Amino acid sequence: MVEERRDERAGARRPSAEWSWWRLYRNSPLYPLTFAAVLLLTWQFVIARYGFPGVPVRYLGSPLGAGEAFVRLLLHGYSGNPLWVQIMASVLRVVTGFLIGASVALPLGLLMGYYPAVGNLIAPVLNFLRPIPALAFIPVATIWFGTGETAKIVVIAMTGFLYIVLGSWLGVRSVPQDYLRAARNYNLSPVRLLRLVVMPSALPHIMTSLRTGMALCWAVVVAAELIAAQQGLGFLIEDASTFFKINTVYVGIAIIGLIGILIEFIFAAVERRLLHWVGR
Amino acid sequence: MTGAGGAVAKLAIENVSKEFEVGQGKVAALADISIEVRAGEHVSIVGPTGCGKTTLLNMIAGFDFPTRGKIRRDGKEITGPGPDRAVIFQQANIFPWLTVRDNVLFAAKWGTQEDGRPLGGKGAKEYEVAADSLIREMGLSGCEHLYPYQISGGMKARTALARLLLFSPQMLLLDEPFVALDAQTRSSMHRLLMRMMKGTDGKSVVLITHDVDEAVLLADTVYVLSRRPGRVVDRIDVPFGFPRDYAVISRDPKFLACRYKVLDRVEPMTIKDED
Numbered sequence: 001m002v003e004e005r006r007d008e009r010a011g012a013r014r015p016s017a018e019w020s021w022w023r024l025y026r027n028s029p030l031y032p033l034t035f036a037a038v039l040l041l042t043w044q045f046v047i048a049r050y051g052f053p054g055v056p057v058r059y060l061g062s063p064l065g066a067g068e069a070f071v072r073l074l075l076h077g078y079s080g081n082p083l084w085v086q087i088m089a090s091v092l093r094v095v096t097g098f099l100i101g102a103s104v105a106l107p108l109g110l111l112m113g114y115y116p117a118v119g120n121l122i123a124p125v126l127n128f129l130r131p132i133p134a135l136a137f138i139p140v141a142t143i144w145f146g147t148g149e150t151a152k153i154v155v156i157a158m159t160g161f162l163y164i165v166l167g168s169w170l171g172v173r174s175v176p177q178d179y180l181r182a183a184r185n186y187n188l189s190p191v192r193l194l195r196l197v198v199m200p201s202a203l204p205h206i207m208t209s210l211r212t213g214m215a216l217c218w219a220v221v222v223a224a225e226l227i228a229a230q231q232g233l234g235f236l237i238e239d240a241s242t243f244f245k246i247n248t249v250y251v252g253i254a255i256i257g258l259i260g261i262l263i264e265f266i267f268a269a270v271e272r273r274l275l276h277w278v279g280r
Numbered sequence: 281m282t283g284a285g286g287a288v289a290k291l292a293i294e295n296v297s298k299e300f301e302v303g304q305g306k307v308a309a310l311a312d313i314s315i316e317v318r319a320g321e322h323v324s325i326v327g328p329t330g331c332g333k334t335t336l337l338n339m340i341a342g343f344d345f346p347t348r349g350k351i352r353r354d355g356k357e358i359t360g361p362g363p364d365r366a367v368i369f370q371q372a373n374i375f376p377w378l379t380v381r382d383n384v385l386f387a388a389k390w391g392t393q394e395d396g397r398p399l400g401g402k403g404a405k406e407y408e409v410a411a412d413s414l415i416r417e418m419g420l421s422g423c424e425h426l427y428p429y430q431i432s433g434g435m436k437a438r439t440a441l442a443r444l445l446l447f448s449p450q451m452l453l454l455d456e457p458f459v460a461l462d463a464q465t466r467s468s469m470h471r472l473l474m475r476m477m478k479g480t481d482g483k484s485v486v487l488i489t490h491d492v493d494e495a496v497l498l499a500d501t502v503y504v505l506s507r508r509p510g511r512v513v514d515r516i517d518v519p520f521g522f523p524r525d526y527a528v529i530s531r532d533p534k535f536l537a538c539r540y541k542v543l544d545r546v547e548p549m550t551i552k553d554e555d
């Protein structure tokens with residue numbers, strides 16, 4: 001789909017047979033990886049060797065060094081725990097927090113949209129809280145709940161909640177009037193109206209807010225673990241950096257990025273299934 | 281009068297005016313409209329853009345209420361929307377997240393009558409059978425499982441119509457249902473509508489349109505509204521039975537006379553761009 005549109009913009013040239021090798025490459029997964037490969041090679045063979053202005057060479061690390069660190073992490077884990085335990089610690093926190101946040105946010109958002117009196121009452125507070133970076137609340141949560149799991153999950157849940165509640169509220173408000181009128185015309189019961197018209201119509205907004213909410217939660221978990229944790233990717237990065245194990249830090253960062261992509265990928269797949277009818 | 285049932289007014293619009301509050305002031309959309317629709321009568325309403333046609337239809341449907349005057353159905357004042365007056369809107373008629381078949385089934389399956397009984401009045405199995413034969417009759421076979429984005433504008437219009445016909449409402453309210461269609465598709469929709477209305481007397485139709493040919497072809501009575509605020513400037517009877525064959529009837533001098541009567545009323549009110 002995206003591919004097709006890009007071709008249209010480029011003037012939809014007819015594919016020519018002569019460039020078949022180029023086309024093969026152009027359509028292979030290697031193509032989008034080329035740029036990343038160039039960056040890594042430059043880093044390995046230019047920057048890691050000749051240095052980077054302002055940074056001592058021994059702190060630069062290198063892609064090969066990070067590869068070695070990754071193998072070490074796989075074989076020996078980190079600070080007494082296998083690598084997958086570190087990863088799962090972060091993932092579990094995010095999933096728990098996200099699910100708690102979303103399961104409060106969705107009904108509340110729908111309620112706010114359904115009854116404008118409720119929406120107008122609650123919205124100002126939510127709109128005030130939403131732009132505040134979750135990081136600002138981490139110290140508060142730590143004072144209230146200590147350095148255990150609760151504080152981290154509360155902050156993650158709140159981050160997801162704020163984003164999702166406003167998204168689903170917007171979704172309900174943007175249900176076209178004609179759909180609601182059709183529903184009133186057929187005398188739909190309130191429950192059916194919600195289930196059969198409002199929810200599906202609001203679903204695109206809801207999905208977008210879930211997706212963005214999840215991405216924000218993932219960003220927040222790492223930040224929360226930087227401050228106080230004995231496990232997790234944030235802890236791994238923070239701990240490795242205090243010992244100047246720069247290549248291990250890189251591995252932690254790369255895993256965070258890859259999981260972020262994986263999350264996007266899962267959401268995109270779900271959206272393709274649920275929302276194929278949108279926007280055509 | 282042909283095509284009309286008894287003498288009882290199915291729908292009575294009595295001296296209806298409508299004003300909207302806009303900022304500090306008021307906009308008069310309709311002024312002192314009186315229209316009667318008998319059981320089985322097909323009425324078209326034409327008038328220049330912004331004269332209050334949609335506003336009038338919304339009030340008949342029960343989505344809005346007159347500032348002055350009354351609208352009665354079977355003698356009772358209208359207090360809100362109801363499935364006895366099924367509406368096709370100017371746009372956004374079918375749900376994009378449902379297949380053609382599920383859209384057709386929607387109202388009959390999920391809607392309820394005033395007294396809480398299911399709208400279609402039958403068991404789920406029977407609707408499905410009825411829906412499938414309606415889908416066939418309306419030339420939608422093969423599209424049952426497609427989504428609205430996968431079908432043409434004409435098919436969407438037919439889906440919207442089929443959804444209403446499935447639960448067989450007493451009155452159809454149509455707000456320019458065919459504007460978005462090309463001429464051929466529109467005339468096939470006209471034939472379809474006439475065929476569907478045939479033999480189901482007691483079913484009244486209020487059609488709003490800009491298209492004078494369409495208005496005359498599909499109506500027993502055409503009402504012409506003035507520019508805003510809309511008032512009834514003329515009422516033209518079209519004394520022909522249904523169904524009508526456009527190719528034949530459009531050559532009939534009596535029919536042409538009706539058409540020109542409407543046109544002569546509408547023409548002076550259209551906005552001219554040479555001055």
Ligand SMILES: Nc1ncnc2c1ncn2[C@@H]1O[C@H](COP(=O)(O)OP(=O)(O)OP(=O)(O)O)[C@@H](O)[C@H]1O
Pocket residue numbers: 300301302307308309328329330331332333334335336508
């Ligand atoms: N909710 C509203 N608030 C204020 N003014 C309104 C509202 N609805 C309609 N109007 C005004 O009332 C007038 C009639 O509108 P309406 O939509 O009924 O016209 P129409 O005859 O259906 O026009 P068209 O043929 O273009 O569809 C217009 O001037 C419009 O601006």
Ligand SMILES: [Mg+2]
Pocket residue numbers: 333334335370455
């Ligand atoms: Mg209109």
